[in-house]
Amino acid sequence: MRIAVLADIHGNVLALDAVLDDLRRRGGADLTVNLGDSVSGPLWPRETFARLEALNLPTVRGNHDRRVACDPADETMWASDVYAQERFTLAQREVLFAQPLTLEIAPGVIAFHARPDHDEKYLLDAIVDGQLVRAPLAAIRRRLKALDPACRIALCGHSHRAELIRIPDGPVIFNPGSIGCPAYDDSTPPAHVSEQGSPHARYGIVTLGGADQPGRFEAIAVDYDHEAAARQAEQAGRPEWAHALRTGFMPG
Template sequence: MKIAVIADIHGNVVALDAVLADLEKRGGADLIVNLGDCVAGPLWPRETFERLEKLGLPTVRGNHDRRVAEKVSDEMWPSDRFAHEQLTPQQRDALAALPLQLEIASSVLAFHARPDHDERYLADAIVDGYLVRAPLVAIEKRLGQLDPAYRLLLCGHSHRPELVRLSDGRMIFNPGSVGEPAYFDDTEPAHASQQGSPHARYGMVEIDPEGAMHFEFFAITYDWESAARQAEQTGRPEWAHALRTGFMPA
């Protein structure tokens, strides 16, 4: 079984289309799983939603999917507000209705951040204002009483491509972000996530008949300049910098 894994598109339909085209060139997959945060961002939220709606992928709810669907308030983050205003009420309701977690196969569980929470990091820690890999003991504690029958855990949220083997052999796989290669979160403790290049990221897992898992990460060149210009036109120069470089502004 070949499972293509995408996450954190954040309204970047240009990057999404490049990923889908690259996947097709590689022969496709038995299943494409979307790990959420589909549309939030100053790019093309409605176009991205419509593209994903046509694809009909198994999809879990990201924290920004939930936030986009909420009532507008002074506390709403600008990227969520922009997407909220671009979507129809029906589209926002569809995002809110996405499941927190989804069983992809008998041994595969998909979720956005953690199995029980859409906004808390699983495999990451904040050190000196940046995301880094968390200690193994912390990662395993965060999984709590999750059924160990799930041997493969698919997650996104951090935008950092990651592969972690737990002490009992279970695997955590984060493909990185399709459409937002870096971000800054001012929630205390404030921190940045940086993929280090502007490429669109996705991943592939192949599970052989004996149950062995093989992983690949992909970084795809696409027209990130057009995405950066779109961010500039919507008044988000920091997004434009991240889209062009994979880093947040210094």
């Protein structure tokens, strides 16, 4: 069984279409899962929502999906969430909020956005000198306590950093990276940035093995018209997004 893993599209329908085209060229997948944060961003939230609605993929809710779905008066709203929310109907926002926190997409394969018990806390990452880096194994183990013991493969996103970690005597954890947002800054203390280091759209393919074999994992980077996406961000008044989309880094 081949599972295509999409995450953190953030309203970048151009990057999403490039990934879907690349997946078709590779022979497609038996199942495609969306790990959330689908629409928030100063790009094409409505178009991205429509594309995903037509695909009807199994999808988990990301922290930005939850924020876009919340009341407009909520003080936790960030500019990218407001941009998306203003372009959605109440019914569309309700669809976002109704997505589950976790989803078992195949026996022993569990999908979630950030952690199995939280949509906004990092699983595989720590913050060191304002940058996301891989967290110590002991910390990752503690964060996995809410995970079903029968899980052999966990699929997550949120950090926008491609990672593949096999926990000794535990599951394999795979983060494919972000399709539509290759870098971001987060002012939540401690303030930090995440940077993929290139403008490519990232996704993954997992080929399941037998019960005692976790399978094959492919982290894929796809080129697309990131300059058009950057111009869209500039038109929306978000030059830092434009820089990230062009380079994969936040402005220095």
